[in-house]
Amino acid sequence: MNIIAISGSLRKDSFNTALLRALPALAPEGMTITIADISALPLFNQESEAAFPATAQALKDAIEAADGVIIATPEYNRSIPGVLKNAIDWASRPWGQNSFAGKPVLLMGVSVGKLGTAVAQSHLRQILNYLDTQLVGQPELYLGPAQELFDGAGSLTDEATKASLAKALEVLAARVA
Amino acid sequence: MNIIAISGSLRKDSFNTALLRALPALAPEGMTITIADISALPLFNQESEAAFPATAQALKDAIEAADGVIIATPEYNRSIPGVLKNAIDWASRPWGQNSFAGKPVLLMGVSVGKLGTAVAQSHLRQILNYLDTQLVGQPELYLGPAQELFDGAGSLTDEATKASLAKALEVLAARVA
Amino acid sequence: MNIIAISGSLRKDSFNTALLRALPALAPEGMTITIADISALPLFNQESEAAFPATAQALKDAIEAADGVIIATPEYNRSIPGVLKNAIDWASRPWGQNSFAGKPVLLMGVSVGKLGTAVAQSHLRQILNYLDTQLVGQPELYLGPAQELFDGAGSLTDEATKASLAKALEVLAARVA
Amino acid sequence: MNIIAISGSLRKDSFNTALLRALPALAPEGMTITIADISALPLFNQESEAAFPATAQALKDAIEAADGVIIATPEYNRSIPGVLKNAIDWASRPWGQNSFAGKPVLLMGVSVGKLGTAVAQSHLRQILNYLDTQLVGQPELYLGPAQELFDGAGSLTDEATKASLAKALEVLAARVA
Numbered sequence: 001m002n003i004i005a006i007s008g009s010l011r012k013d014s015f016n017t018a019l020l021r022a023l024p025a026l027a028p029e030g031m032t033i034t035i036a037d038i039s040a041l042p043l044f045n046q047e048s049e050a051a052f053p054a055t056a057q058a059l060k061d062a063i064e065a066a067d068g069v070i071i072a073t074p075e076y077n078r079s080i081p082g083v084l085k086n087a088i089d090w091a092s093r094p095w096g097q098n099s100f101a102g103k104p105v106l107l108m109g110v111s112v113g114k115l116g117t118a119v120a121q122s123h124l125r126q127i128l129n130y131l132d133t134q135l136v137g138q139p140e141l142y143l144g145p146a147q148e149l150f151d152g153a154g155s156l157t158d159e160a161t162k163a164s165l166a167k168a169l170e171v172l173a174a175r176v177a
Numbered sequence: 178m179n180i181i182a183i184s185g186s187l188r189k190d191s192f193n194t195a196l197l198r199a200l201p202a203l204a205p206e207g208m209t210i211t212i213a214d215i216s217a218l219p220l221f222n223q224e225s226e227a228a229f230p231a232t233a234q235a236l237k238d239a240i241e242a243a244d245g246v247i248i249a250t251p252e253y254n255r256s257i258p259g260v261l262k263n264a265i266d267w268a269s270r271p272w273g274q275n276s277f278a279g280k281p282v283l284l285m286g287v288s289v290g291k292l293g294t295a296v297a298q299s300h301l302r303q304i305l306n307y308l309d310t311q312l313v314g315q316p317e318l319y320l321g322p323a324q325e326l327f328d329g330a331g332s333l334t335d336e337a338t339k340a341s342l343a344k345a346l347e348v349l350a351a352r353v354a
Numbered sequence: 355m356n357i358i359a360i361s362g363s364l365r366k367d368s369f370n371t372a373l374l375r376a377l378p379a380l381a382p383e384g385m386t387i388t389i390a391d392i393s394a395l396p397l398f399n400q401e402s403e404a405a406f407p408a409t410a411q412a413l414k415d416a417i418e419a420a421d422g423v424i425i426a427t428p429e430y431n432r433s434i435p436g437v438l439k440n441a442i443d444w445a446s447r448p449w450g451q452n453s454f455a456g457k458p459v460l461l462m463g464v465s466v467g468k469l470g471t472a473v474a475q476s477h478l479r480q481i482l483n484y485l486d487t488q489l490v491g492q493p494e495l496y497l498g499p500a501q502e503l504f505d506g507a508g509s510l511t512d513e514a515t516k517a518s519l520a521k522a523l524e525v526l527a528a529r530v531a
Numbered sequence: 532m533n534i535i536a537i538s539g540s541l542r543k544d545s546f547n548t549a550l551l552r553a554l555p556a557l558a559p560e561g562m563t564i565t566i567a568d569i570s571a572l573p574l575f576n577q578e579s580e581a582a583f584p585a586t587a588q589a590l591k592d593a594i595e596a597a598d599g600v601i602i603a604t605p606e607y608n609r610s611i612p613g614v615l616k617n618a619i620d621w622a623s624r625p626w627g628q629n630s631f632a633g634k635p636v637l638l639m640g641v642s643v644g645k646l647g648t649a650v651a652q653s654h655l656r657q658i659l660n661y662l663d664t665q666l667v668g669q670p671e672l673y674l675g676p677a678q679e680l681f682d683g684a685g686s687l688t689d690e691a692t693k694a695s696l697a698k699a700l701e702v703l704a705a706r707v708a
Contacts, residue, residue, distance in 0.1 A: 010222040039220065043260045044253075045187040076221075076266050078307040078653065079256075079300060083220045083266075086259025101492075114645045115673065119653050122609065123256060123300055125483045126476050129491045130255040137486040138455075142646065255476065278669075291468045292496065299432065299473050302660045303653050309668040314660045315632075319469065364576040393574065397614045398607075399541040430575075432661040433610075433654060436617025437574045443607050443614075477610060477654055484609040 001031045001176055004066040008073030008084035008109075008120075010039045013154060015110045015146040016072040019165075022156035023070065026166040028173050033070065036062055038087040049094045056090040063091055063099040067176045069133070073109045075120035085127075092131060100131040104175035106168055108141035110149065116142025134175055139168050178208045178353055181243040185250030185261035185286075185297075187216045190331060192287045192323040193249040196342075199333035200247065203343040205350050210247065213239055215264040226271045233267040240268055240276040244353045246310070250286045252297035262304075269308060277308040281352035283345055285318035287326065293319025311352055316345050355385045355530055358420040362427030362438035362463075362474075364393045367508060369464045369500040370426040373519075376510035377424065380520040382527050387424065390416055392441040403448045410444040417445055417453040421530045423487070427463045429474035439481075446485060454485040458529035460522055462495035464503065470496025488529055493522050532562045532707055535597040539604030539615035539640075539651075541570045544685060546641045546677040547603040550696075553687035554601065557697040559704050564601065567593055569618040580625045587621040594622055594630040598707045600664070604640045606651035616658075623662060631662040635706035637699055639672035641680065647673025665706055670699050 007017040023033050040055045042048065063069060073080050091099045105128055109117025121142070128135050141164060143149065149158040156162060184194040200210050217232045219225065240246060250257050268276045282305055286294025298319070305312050318341060320326065326335040333339060361371040377387050394409045396402065417423060427434050445453045459482055463471025475496070482489050495518060497503065503512040510516060538548040554564050571586045573579065594600060604611050622630045636659055640648025652673070659666050672695060674680065680689040687693060 010220060011224050039222075041220070043187060043216065043218070043220070043263065044258060045216075045260075047188050076262075077269050077304050079262060079304050081221065081266060082259045082261070082263025083222075084259070085253075085256060085262050086220065089253050089259050092254050114647070115649050116645070118646050119303075119649050122480050122650050122653060123303075125480055126296075126300075127254050127256050129479045129483065129489055130494070132491040135483055135489070135491075137483045137489075140484070291470070292472050293468070295469050296472050296476050299476060299657050303656055306656045306660065306666055306668045307671070312660055312666070312668075314663040314666075317661070364574060365578050393576075395574070397541060397570065397572070397574070397617065398612065399570075399614075401542050430616075430620050431623050431658045433616060433658050435575065436613045436615070436620050437576075438613070439607075439610060439616050440574065440613025443612060446608050473657075477657075480650075480654075481608050481610050 001067050001173060002065065003031060003033045003068045003070055004062050005033050005035045005070040005072070006038060006087060007035065008071065008081045010083055015150060016074050018150055018154040019072045019108060019110050019156065020070065023165065023169065026162055027169050031169065031173055038083065041087055041090055044086055044089045059087060060091050060099040063103065066103070068104040068172055069100065070106045071124065073117055073120055073124060075109065075111055075115065075117040078119045079123045080120045088127060098131055100128065100133050103133050104136065104172055105133040106136045106172040108143065110143040110146045112144065112146045114144060116144045118142045136171055136175060139164065139171065141168055178244050178350060179242065180208060180210045180245045180247055181239050182210050182212045182247040182249065183215060183264060184212065185248065185258045187260055192327060193251050195327055195331040196249045196285060196287050196333065197247065200342065200346065203339055204346050208346065208350055215260065218264055218267055221263055221266040236264060237268050237276040240280070243280070245281040245349055246277065247283045248301065250294055250297055250301060252286065252288055252292065252294040255296045256300045257297045265304060275308055277305065277310050280310050281313065281349055282310040283313045283349040285320065287320040287323045289321060289323050291321065293321045295319045313348055313352060316341065316348065318345055355421050355527060356419065357385060357387045357422045357424055358416050359387050359389045359424040359426070360392060360441060361389065362425065362435045364437055369504060370428050372504055372508040373426045373462060373464050373510065374424065377519065377523065380516055381523050385523065385527055392437065395441055395444055398440055398443040413441060414445050414453040417457065420457070422458040422526055423454065424460045425478065427471055427474055427478060429463065429465060429469065429471040432473045433477045434474045442481060452485055454482065454487050457487050458490065458526055459487040460490045460526040462497065464497040464500045466498065466500050468498065470498045472496045490525055490529060493518065493525065495522055532598050532704060533596065534562060534564045534599045534601055535593050536564050536566045536601040536603070537569060537618060538566065539602065539612045541614055546681060547605050549681055549685040550603045550639060550641050550687065551601065554696065554700065557693055558700050562700065562704055569614065572618055572621055575617055575620040590618060591622050591630040594634070597634070599635040599703055600631065601637045602655065604648055604651055604655060606640065606642060606646065606648040609650045610654045611651045619658060629662055631659065631664050634664050635667065635703055636664040637667045637703040639674065641674040641677045643675065643677045645675065647675045649673045667702055667706060670695065670702065672699055
């Protein structure tokens, strides 16, 4: 079971990317999780579709080859980052070739505040429902405050969060199977 | 009265950019409308804030110098384009220096389908309310189908749409005054 | 295959209720569709849960006994009607006894305007994803203008709409099976 | 300065209603705050508009007579309660007689969980922007956990919350003036 994971933050020390890095150790047997790189994508421009950018095609190929998708996102201005939406826009194109179609998807997010990216994820749910994914509704993962969950090296140390993540990965696995 | 206009599409022949180009001829006396360029912005990365990119700073300066803002957006995957959100994310940063604060804002969008970007604008309304703008609620401008409103050269020719836009610009002007 | 259908409008001549009435004739073999009555529900009050109202319990029982759910909703003030949300609130309670959990759900809506209830359905998608349903993402059914789809007796006469609905019912049936 | 306040919960011991009861003691001089009763409204049915229900007309009259509106809402199923939406639907009707038009509106919500009704308020912001209100964007009031803010008698005792509310009421007052 091959899962692709996408972080909505490009920051090297991003808590959301750190969250994704913690997942393989918590995953059920047989699940491999690979983090995609969305930092080199150009800004989406429909004119560029004729010669589809290699970085965008690589993202599409990785999603299509995967059995499921995990997205961990920060919340910027009560929505998802433009960076993440830009990646989704590329992966949904060209018309009729939406790479997310039919994929089981699990969402999560961690923030330094108490909302845990809940509002951002509400936008993301609408987008991914439109993209015809099999979107996990429960459990929701609105995690934080981030600074209490990770150690100084960016390793997830909070046991309750680990248990929540392990359980959520089992739900995702059941959707894939 | 100096208005900055932002298009959510980078496509040269974008209907939404064409919509913005039609506005000066419909604007009330004393209103000038300048279209911002968001195509050269890097993907937002919080690490880059220390040396704030010149293109992002130029966008912030233009918004702060303006008396009001107009955004015309396409709808991608039932939300706003990543490209537009990326521009908004830059303009809202660094923390405590949100360039949109207090600005009157008018939204519009045109699509080839019948929804006229209504769902995308619903996300944009949440984002801009968070950014503490004075957001025009009525009239809503869900325009289209695009191919019936513009001629082959990209000029807005539909008289009813022109009248709607002129009226909306007056509402914006009243918010600025 | 037993489907329960809920209309977001209480109006006797509601186009959305008329849409639901048109479905049995378009349904795949073996699918029966029964319209629920939500007009007699009290306004939700958590204090009333101890003695759960009979009308609310009947709605819960009907949803739980069904293999899938169809909701047809008008759009009121860019969201779903309070009447429909009130029915959903009852069916989701008491805590831990959400009657929608795991159910395949198909959404549709018809309006006299061109938006076809798209914005209302975007709220409904968030709500139903939270309620852990298996929510059909595609096709979307944003139908209208209503007055061109039905005859004076409230019968659906538009052939393209009938074909769209028949196809959507097959997608729902595949989720149930 | 006459403010009408609406609670999204009908429960007698509702934390959100308790929040509204705490406001007069925190309000700037000259601001009076009256809590509306929405518990006796019928479920909205467009057929009933011809003989507009007295309870609904009373709500409309109270909103129209007010200089501003405060809404405190719980979150049910990641949206606002049906009960609150039903009240808004009545107040927005009949067509062309939206009682909220132009009113300054302040939102708040308290929950036992950590989200503080943020997702519910995101729906409410879309609805109220459509209804052409002057919606306060900042500060946002996502309050909780409720059980730590109130004493056993339902009195707000948390000093930080009181200070936040007092500041928000000043922002509302500035919009009214």
